[in-house]
Amino acid sequence: MSIAEFRKLCEEYALEQVDSQREQFKRLGVRADWDNPYITLKPEYEAQQIKVFGEMAKKGYIYKGRKPVYWSPSSESALAEAEIEYQDIKSPSIYVAFEVIDGKGLIDEGVKIVIWTTTPWTIPANLGISLNPDLNYVVVAVGEDKFLVAEALLEKAAEAIGWENPEIVKTVKGSELDRATAKHPLYERESLVMLGDHVTTEAGTGCVHTAPGHGEDDFIIGQKYGLDVLCPVDEKGVMTEEAGEFAGLFYDKANKPITDKLKEVGALLNLSFFTHSYPHDWRTKKPTIFRATAQWFASIKDFRGELLKAVEDTKWVPAWGETRLHNMVRDRGDWCISRQRAWGVPIPVFYAENGDPIISDETIDHVSNLFREHGSNIWFEREAKELLPEGFVHENSPNGLFTKETDIMDVWFDSGSSHQAVLEERSDLQRPADLYLEGSDQYRGWFNSSLSTGVAVTGKAPYKGVLSHGFALDGEGRKMSKSIGNVVIPAKVMNQLGADILRLWVASVDYQADVRVSDPILKQVADVYRKIRNTFRFLLGNLDGFNPENDKVSYEDLKEVDQYMLIKLNKLVKQAKTSYDNYEFANIYQQINNFCTLDLSSFYLDYAKDILYCETPNGTERRGVQTVLYETVLSLTKLVAPILPHTADEVWEFIPGNHEENVQLTLMPEEREIVNAMEIEAKWNAFMDLRNDVLKALEFARNQKIIGKSLNAKITVYVDAETKTLLDSIQESPEQLFIVSKFEIGGTIAEAPEEALKLENIAILVTKADGETCERCWNVSETVGKNEKHPTLCTRCAQVVEETFAN
Amino acid sequence: MEYKDTLLMPKTEFPMRGNLPNREPAIQAKWAEEDIYQKVQKHTEGRPLFILHDGPPYANGDIHMGHALNKVLKDFIVRYKSMSGFQAPYVPGWDTHGLPIETALTKKG
Numbered sequence: 019m020s021i022a023e024f025r026k027l028c029e030e031y032a033l034e035q036v037d038s039q040r041e042q043f044k045r046l047g048v049r050a051d052w053d054n055p056y057i058t059l060k061p062e063y064e065a066q067q068i069k070v071f072g073e074m075a076k077k078g079y080i081y082k083g084r085k086p087v088y089w090s091p092s093s094e095s096a097l098a099e100a101e102i103e104y105q106d107i108k109s110p111s112i113y114v115a116f117e118v119i120d121g122k123g124l125i126d127e128g129v130k131i132v133i134w135t136t137t138p139w140t141i142p143a144n145l146g147i148s149l150n151p152d153l154n155y156v157v158v159a160v161g162e163d164k165f166l167v168a169e170a171l172l173e174k175a176a177e178a179i180g181w182e183n184p185e186i187v188k189t190v191k192g193s194e195l196d197r198a199t200a201k202h203p204l205y206e207r208e209s210l211v212m213l214g215d216h217v218t219t220e221a222g223t224g225c226v227h228t229a230p231g232h233g234e235d236d237f238i239i240g241q242k243y244g245l246d247v248l249c250p251v252d253e254k255g256v257m258t259e260e261a262g263e264f265a266g267l268f269y270d271k272a273n274k275p276i277t278d279k280l281k282e283v284g285a286l287l288n289l290s291f292f293t294h295s296y297p298h299d300w301r302t303k304k305p306t307i308f309r310a311t312a313q314w315f316a317s318i319k320d321f322r323g324e325l326l327k328a329v330e331d332t333k334w335v336p337a338w339g340e341t342r343l344h345n346m347v348r349d350r351g352d353w354c355i356s357r358q359r360a361w362g363v364p365i366p367v368f369y370a371e372n373g374d375p376i377i378s379d380e381t382i383d384h385v386s387n388l389f390r391e392h393g394s395n396i397w398f399e400r401e402a403k404e405l406l407p408e409g410f411v412h413e414n415s416p417n418g419l420f421t422k423e424t425d426i427m428d429v430w431f432d433s434g435s436s437h438q439a440v441l442e443e444r445s446d447l448q449r450p451a452d453l454y455l456e457g458s459d460q461y462r463g464w465f466n467s468s469l470s471t472g473v474a475v476t477g478k479a480p481y482k483g484v485l486s487h488g489f490a491l492d493g494e495g496r497k498m499s500k501s502i503g504n505v506v507i508p509a510k511v512m513n514q515l516g517a518d519i520l521r522l523w524v525a526s527v528d529y530q531a532d533v534r535v536s537d538p539i540l541k542q543v544a545d546v547y548r549k550i551r552n553t554f555r556f557l558l559g560n561l562d563g564f565n566p567e568n569d570k571v572s573y574e575d576l577k578e579v580d581q582y583m584l585i586k587l588n589k590l591v592k593q594a595k596t597s598y599d600n601y602e603f604a605n606i607y608q609q610i611n612n613f614c615t616l617d618l619s620s621f622y623l624d625y626a627k628d629i630l631y632c633e634t635p636n637g638t639e640r641r642g643v644q645t646v647l648y649e650t651v652l653s654l655t656k657l658v659a660p661i662l663p664h665t666a667d668e669v670w671e672f673i674p675g676n677h678e679e680n681v682q683l684t685l686m687p688e689e690r691e692i693v694n695a696m697e698i699e700a701k702w703n704a705f706m707d708l709r710n711d712v713l714k715a716l717e718f719a720r721n722q723k724i725i726g727k728s729l730n731a732k733i734t735v736y737v738d739a740e741t742k743t744l745l746d747s748i749q750e751s752p753e754q755l756f757i758v759s760k761f762e763i764g765g766t767i768a769e770a771p772e773e774a775l776k777l778e779n780i781a782i783l784v785t786k787a788d789g790e791t792c793e794r795c796w797n798v799s800e801t802v803g804k805n806e807k808h809p810t811l812c813t814r815c816a817q818v819v820e821e822t823f824a825n
Numbered sequence: 826m827e828y829k830d831t832l833l834m835p836k837t838e839f840p841m842r843g844n845l846p847n848r849e850p851a852i853q854a855k856w857a858e859e860d861i862y863q864k865v866q867k868h869t870e871g872r873p874l875f876i877l878h879d880g881p882p883y884a885n886g887d888i889h890m891g892h893a894l895n896k897v898l899k900d901f902i903v904r905y906k907s908m909s910g911f912q913a914p915y916v917p918g919w920d921t922h923g924l925p926i927e928t929a930l931t932k933k934g
Contacts, residue, residue, distance in 0.1 A: 024930075027930055028922075028926050028927060028930055029921075031926055031929065031930055031933075032884045032885075032919075032921035032922075032926055033884075033921075035884040035885050035886070035919075035921075035926075036884045036919045036921065038887070039882065039884060039887075039888055039892075039919070040917075042887065042888045042892075043888065043892075043896055043917065044853065045849075045850075045853070046893055046896055046897055046900070047849065047853065047900070048896050048897065048899070048900045048917075049856075049861060049862055049865070049900060049903065049904060049915065050862060050879075050900075050903075050915045050916065050917045051862055051914065051915065051916045051917065052862070052917065054916070055916060055917045055918055055919065056879075056881070056916055056917075056918040056919075057884075057918065057919045057921055058881060058918070058919065058920050058921045058922055059921040059922060357924075359923075359924060359927060360927065361922055361923060361924070361926055361927045362922040362923060363922065426922075429920060429922050429923040432920060432922055432923075433880070433881050433918075433920050436878065436881065436918065437878070440878070440916065440918065441876065441878060444916065446866070446914045446916070447874075447876055447878070447914060447916060448874055448876055451876040451877065451878035452874075452875050452876050452877065453875075453876070453877045453878070453902065454877075454878055454880060455877060455880075455895070455898060455899055455902070456880040456895065457891060457894075457895060460880060464880045480878075481878070487894060487895065487898060489891060490889070490890035490891050490893075490894055498889075498890070505889075506890050507887075507889070507890075508888055508889065508890055508892070508893040509887065509888075512846065512849075513846050514846065515845065515846070516843060516845020516846050516848075516849055517845065517849050518843070518845055518849070519845065520893060520897070521897050521900075521901075524893070524894055524897040524898060524901075525901070529894065529898060533894065535890055547843065548843075551841070551843055552841065554839065555835075555837060555839050555840075555841055556835060558835075558837040558839045559834075559835025559836055559837040559839070560835050561837075562833075562835065562836040562837060563833070595909070598901075598905045598909070601898075601902065603898075603901055630833060630835075631832045631833055631834055632832060632833075635833055640833075656908065659904065659908065660900070660901045660902075660904035660905040660908070661901060663900075663904065664845065664848070664849045664852045664853075665843070665845075667852055667855075668839070668848070668852065669839065672837060672838065672839045680859075680861070680864075682861060682864075682865055682904070682907075682908075683864070683865060683868045684908060685908055685909065685910070686905070686908045686909050793828050794828040794829070794831065794832065810828075811828065815828070818831070819826070819828065819831050822831070823826065823830075823831045
């Protein structure tokens with residue numbers, strides 16, 4: 019199969035996956051332009067990505083360098099990490115001495131720095147020795163010689179090398195030896211002492227043999243210290259001329275002669291063999307090596323200052339994101355953007371006959387246009403010449419011959435170009451974005467790659483703000499894994515509980531840290547959902563027959579308790595909107611939950627039932643309560659709409675009166691200016707405290723079997739002057755507010771009888787209410803039996819029935 | 826006269842039980858039918874833009890809770906913004922190149 023054919027299959031497969039994931043995302047209720055998404059393999063995307071590369075090249079940020087990658091000598095190709103498998107092999111283990119040349123005034127010349135390695139064949143590539151800056155290092159005397167090792171590893175090293183009674187003559191901090199030098203044991207050159215956190219005390223000597231051409235950490239620290247990427251091993255695994263006398267040997271066969279030579283010059287301190295797990299090529303099953311190969315890089319150091327400035331100019335939520343990205347940008351080496359793979363966007367570079375790369379506005383524009391028209395597969399379907407503008411000439415190709423690059427770009431370059439390929443490309447969007455929002459793994463991923471290309475191309479970050487969330491863990495805070503069996507699958511949650519429950523869970527968690535999810539946690543959330551849903555149902559049920567156009571009661575004409583509820587609602591609106599603005603969804607979850615349970619369910623709706631069910635249907639009192647319910651259901655539906663879009667849509671259709679056809683087309687409720695808000699709130703908050711006392715007394719009386727349900731009760735309170743003033747000022751029926759049948763002020767606290775419950779500012783006596791139970795409203799009243807026509811009703815009910823239902 | 830008939834008890838067709846696993850797909854079908862995304866865009870046209878730019882998930886495999894968390898949080902914000910004086914277009918994306926897809930295909934044979 020040709021590369022182009024293989025890529026066609028990759029494309030088909032990717033688009034199938036897009037379709038499948040799209041359906042799953044839709045099932046979550048996510049509202050998006052699902053019919054016109056952006057897909058990184060689309061021609062218009064690739065065309066813009068080529069331009070990003072071209073723009074960076076134009077600024078001189080793109081260069082060809084070398085970097086070690088997993089290399090398989092048996093298949094003569096680079097391997098990805100996914101193509102590596104581990105098998106046990108037997109390796110040599112050697113301790114080698116490097117004599118100090120410049121000890122920074124702390125270590126004498128001739129002291130031997132001891133390194134340990136299991137790959138003697140990389141000794142010819144050694145350019146340095148890495149120490150940990152925070153570790154203590156000791157100079158020990160052994161006979162005539164002095165050696166340097168990490169203090170924590172002295173015992174192990176002494177045992178391995180066979181030192182008897184090494185005597186510590188000096189202790190220094192790793193950081194004090196920065197840029198000291200030592201002599202390479204085999205060649206006339208120096209090895210540089212460098213400092214890196216990758217050096218640990220797990221094994222070896224704490225002095226790490228560093229060959230930038232043969233190891234990832236070695237490469238990174240080498241870049242930092244400006245070392246070359248020396249790699250005296252060719253693609254077949256054979257040592258090159260750069261390895262001197264070992265040239266021509268297969269790397270594995272070079273171990274012995276190199277070790278012998280080290281012994282001959284007196285640098286070998288110990289040789290042994292051991293078996294360990296080692297990376298192998300998954301296809302050939304042969305060992306792999308780390309080997310520096312030609313790669314394309316985006317220089318970061320050239321615009322690191324601009325990057326740091328852009329980090330500073332961005333709003334990071336949570337705030338630690340700024341430090342995280344700042345440190346990453348500060349410490350990172352150049353970005354290796356090439357991959358020796360097939361499925362990706364080709365690096366749009368041509369080579370002239372002398373091997374010089376060609377990248378110009380002309381070639382970039384041409385390739386970009388070709389990709390926009392045909393997609394990037396054309397790069398693999400055509401010869402270099404056919405990918406160049408017609409009649410293209412170049413001074414380094416006198417014969418008009420050209421070749422093309424076969425590497426593709428790192429996928430982070432793909433997604434990292436989206437600010438151009440999507441935000442700039444599409445007319446419905448704009449750059450910079452207001453917000454990027456991803457998991458916290460994306461600081462090193464997309465936030466980072468997008469920033470790099472954004473700053474490189476435009477000088478600015480592609481985003482104004484960045485918000486990150488944590489990972490989803492199980493109920494105990496463990497990683498989800500198939501083997502533990504603790505994986506919560508979204509599709510299953512939606513099939514069993516519904517998307518709105520899953521969404522309410524999202525709203526309930528402190529998402530900026532790692533979050534927990536399990537069946538019991540979801541069940542709890544489902545209980546909260548049920549409460550919210552019941553609240554909606556109660557509100558809607560009691561708006562039956564309410565026509566807001568005619569029946570609404572103006573604020574001034576409402577009873578204070580109704581005004582109080584509207585003030586509470588107004589507060590909820592204000593708090594919830596602030597929480598939305600600050601992306602604090604768990605607060606909204608709490609605020610809405612509290613409002614539904616504390617303000618509505620346990621107080622206002624309970625109070626309102628008698629009025630709603632029993633009072634004159636069209637009376638101001640009942641219409642007043644309905645006005646509150648109507649305002650509440652309108653606001654509450656809008657407030658929950660972003661979180662529970664399905665439920666909000668469903669509720670919306672049942673709200674009476676004329677309103678926007680869909681809640682999604684409305685605006686969030688406006689906060690209202692309420693003139694008497696402070697005064698009403700203070701008064702009724704005080705009343706609520708009083709009410710809690712009364713509820714306590716009722717509860718106590720129930721336990722004492724003095725009353726059954728609270729409607730059987732008569733409450734007599736004994737109060738101080740302040741409380742009396744409060745109670746006297748309340749115009750609402752205290753019986754309705756307390757949900758009892760009779761309420762009286764009996765006198766001062768001092769006058770309270772023995773059996774009254776005595777609390778701080780009040781004493782409360784609960785007795786059975788006198789009179790009969792009204793057949794209609796179930797209040798106990800002495801007025802039952804007074805009306806001849808309705809002998810089983812209380813006066814209030816008799817009157818309502820007479821007025822409204824006589825016929 | 827039956828006095829209980831003179832009580833104005835709550836009356837609504839709004840169901841007590843959410844029955845979301847069955848009801849939601851019907852609501853979503855209605856959204857698709859009316860093209861709610863475009864309808865909201867049209868309705869909010871001319872307002873200042875709020876752009877939440879979607880980071881593209883990798884197009885391989887079923888979505889997990891991490892994906893769900895991510896997309897739902899984004900949806901909260903986009904929906905809220907479009908109800909708060911902004912036009913908030915939301916264009917979802919996918920990352921479609923790279924080794925996992927090559928590997929998946931190689932494994933498929």
